């Protein structure tokens with residue numbers, strides 16, 4: 580869902596990823612995992628999706644098994660603790676160069692155009708208890724994004740006069756965050772790309 584919003588709001592990122600796909604894969608087949616090393620911008624789009632719209636914004640609650648002190652704060656055993664993944668992944672200290680709220684896949688690329696070392700680990704929790712299926716989830720996200728971009732243009736819907744209908748962003752409440760489903764069929768168009 581967040582990918583559809585990102586493609587609508589940031590058409591230049593969508594076009595740049597499609598240009599990379601056209602150059603590496605061509606228009607005669609779908610991308611596969613063998614193509615992945617040659618598609619750093621598409622991979623950067625996936626990282627930016629995980630960062631820009633954090634799926635589990637407060638991660639999962641954990642609690643210490645014994646009393647602890649952290650940074651001069653006393654934390655009693657059993658205190659529920661949440662990691663603010665949204666704040667970490669939008670922190671201007673970590674993403675200073677360019678607008679942490681904006682969708683900028685190039686923040687994950689080196690000046691030579693290769694992927695940098697920031698693998699957005701925080702989106703999957705940190706350290707010992709992080710997501711056990713993060714590699715599977717990353718692969719599924721990548722193949723979905725690569726396939727959609729290879730096949731479709733995602734744009735704003737136009738009204739009867741040809742004016743774009745503004746997309747209103749509403750996110751779900753709760754443990755898992757996603758754009759609300761109702762906006763998708765009404766304000767976005769997913770059109771098969773012209774060959």
Ligand code: HEM
Nearest residue numbers: 634635638639702703704705708709710711712713715716
């Ligand atoms: C983009 C997709 C996904 C995201 C963003 C995500 C994110 C997370 C996060 C933030 C946690 C909590 C880590 C913590 O406790 O600090 C977690 C835990 C977990 N995730 Fe995922 N996850 C994703 C996909 C999946 C999938 C596809 C599976 C299974 C097929 C999965 C299975 C689990 C399990 C079993 C845990 C609990 C791990 C534990 O407590 O030891 N996740 N995930």
